[in-house]
Amino acid sequence: MTATLVPAAPTASAATLEHPLAAQEPAPAEDASTSDPTEEITTEIEERVPEGFAEMVAEAGPYMGLLLGAGVSAVFAVVLTLVTSTVLTQIFRRRPRVQRTIRRTRLPLFFLILFGGSALSVRFAVSSIYWWQGPLYVALIIATIVSLAWWALRVVKIVEAVILSRYTGEGDEAIDDRQGRRVKTQVTLIGRVLAAIIITLAVAAVLLLNESVRGLGAGVLASAGVVSVVAGLAMQSTLSNVFAGIQLAFTDAIRVGDVIIIEGNYGHVEEITLSNVVVKSWDLRRFVYPSAYFVATPFENWTRVGSEILGTVELDVDWRVPLDQLRGRLERLLDSTDLWDGELGIIEVVHATGGYVQAWVTLSARNAGDIWGLRCLVREDLVNYLRAEHPYAVMTHRMMLSNEEALGGQPAPVATGQFGAVDPAEAATGPTSSGEGEEPEFASPEGLFTGSIAAVERSREFEGPGEEAYRERRQRQDEDPE
Structure with a gap:
């Protein structure tokens, strides 16, 4: 028994000493976790x-x-x-x-x-x-x-x-x-x-x-899932605005310089940041909208693929309005101003009910600033023209009364043929002005976007990103019709 048991102890001890680092193998991992x-x-x-x-x-x-x-x-x-x-x-x-x-x-x-x-x-x-x-x-x-x-x-x-x-x-x-609006937006954001x-x-x-x-x-990595969920809930609005700002910059929905209408506010995009969009209105006010608003809410972009735009002037006139003469006046007026781009300038009767005629003057211009000035110019000039040359064409309200109602129930007078008589020539063409028949001078084109250096600078802000941007957007639409 002794001969068999005595060698066993040194054998186990030798086995233990033969691999002295076996029990210390986890140490390198521990050092790696705490390494500097x-x-x-x-x-x-x-x-x-x-x-x-x-x-x-x-x-x-x-x-x-x-x-x-x-x-x-x-x-x-x-x-x-x-x-x-x-x-x-x-x-x-x-x-x-x-x-x-x-x-x-x-x-x-x-x-x-x-x-x-x-x-x-x-x-x-x-x-x-x-x-x-x-x-x-x-x-x-x-x-x-x-x-x-x-x-x-x-x-x-x-x-x-x-x-x-x-x-x-x-x-x-x-x-x-003409070249840099989109690049400026994306480079600034990046x-x-x-x-x-x-x-x-x-x-x-x-x-x-x-x-x-x-x-x-190690503890932070272990709880990264919980932390990310809590942080996402706490910063949901901020993160949504940040991702929306990146989306706006790289999807080209809007870019710096675009003329837009949002919530009835007319202005141009002045700045696009990670979290908001600054819109400068025509009266120099700034509207700051969160970027997520433009992703989830429809808005008007007047310079998406071009700055050309149409505008209308609505005129409520009498049935006796001389439309041919009014069209001639409009044609001469458009030829005399640089606000018109030479494309479209027409007068159409769109309504003829309710005792008056509604005529629309449809105009075209190069950008939003020009169309505003052109509409104001045409409206003012045609009003002055009708008042001076064709006052009978100004809209009037008519009222018909019977003789008994007009005379308070008394018998009507004997008709003599003279009361209310109208000259046939005047009935055909309408009464003329008391002047010498000369047409009034065209209205001065001074206004919000024209007529002064400040107005011209203000108008340039509403010209849009430029032809290069429009051409790029149109090419993108042709390549990706969806």
Whole structure:
């Protein structure tokens, strides 16, 4: 019994000692879960740092090495900032808008290189035995992350300026309606989305420097489904507006410069953001609508595939109105004004009931501003013309009374043939004015959208996106009839 039991113990012990790491296999997974992501990034950066710089900083000692590393980083930052800024400015020397944006990247690029180099100097020159090494390194890393986010935002602005510079002059007001409205809408929206992503990543990177925050990572991932549902319910309206804004920009339902009518408000689209749409009315008021409103509610887009538009002037006149002479007056008036595009200008009788005649003057113009001014001009001129030349054509209300009702029940007088007699010529053509028969001058075309520099500028806001945009939309409709 003893001979058989004694060897068994050493055999089991040998089996246990033969694999000493078998019980410690989960340890690497535990280390991976608590690993510092900044250490991995720093290690990658350190491998690419020139060996001469690392040795120089390390040999100088903790304090002089830190100052030396910061000084070298500052000099390198100044040189690199000036070189890149000068080169890019020369490349875009014909685009002042891009040059202004490039100059704004100098400061964030300088701080990015300065703080990044200083952080590496702390790693190379300062030993971990110094209590201030850890906090200083973390502070420099945070400053580097903030500078990187700042510089990335400026780079996004540079790209945006380069794209928009094809369609703009010195300022935002010089946008070429014929080419750049849609591009401006989409580029601006994409820039804001990228800015939100950059800021979110920067905040997340700063928070991950805290070990307690990294420890919460597994718990956050485990409860991501619940958190997403709660966040979705709490931010439902905000998220719907954001996605609606993206949909508006890329489906081309509206774009900056489109003339629209929404809830009875007439204006043009001034700005499209992630969450709302700003509509500028003709009286300079601004209406701010949530982006989701345009996705779910019908609205009128007067410049969807073109700015040409028709307008009508309604005239209620007497049955004796001389329509041929009225048409001749309209034709001469349209030939004398630049508001008319030469396409359509007609008079039609649409109603002849209720004791009067309703005539519609249908007109065409190049854009909404011109049609407004043309309608006002035609309405005023035809009213003056009828009043001066054909006063009998002005609408009147007739009332027929019997003789007994008119005389209070007394017998009617004997008819002599003279009471109420009308000249046959006057009955055929209507009475003429008391003047010499000259037609009045055309009404002055001064109004809301015409007649002054301010009015012309106001009219340009209602010209729509331009011919290039209309041609692009028509091609898209032909390619995709659905």
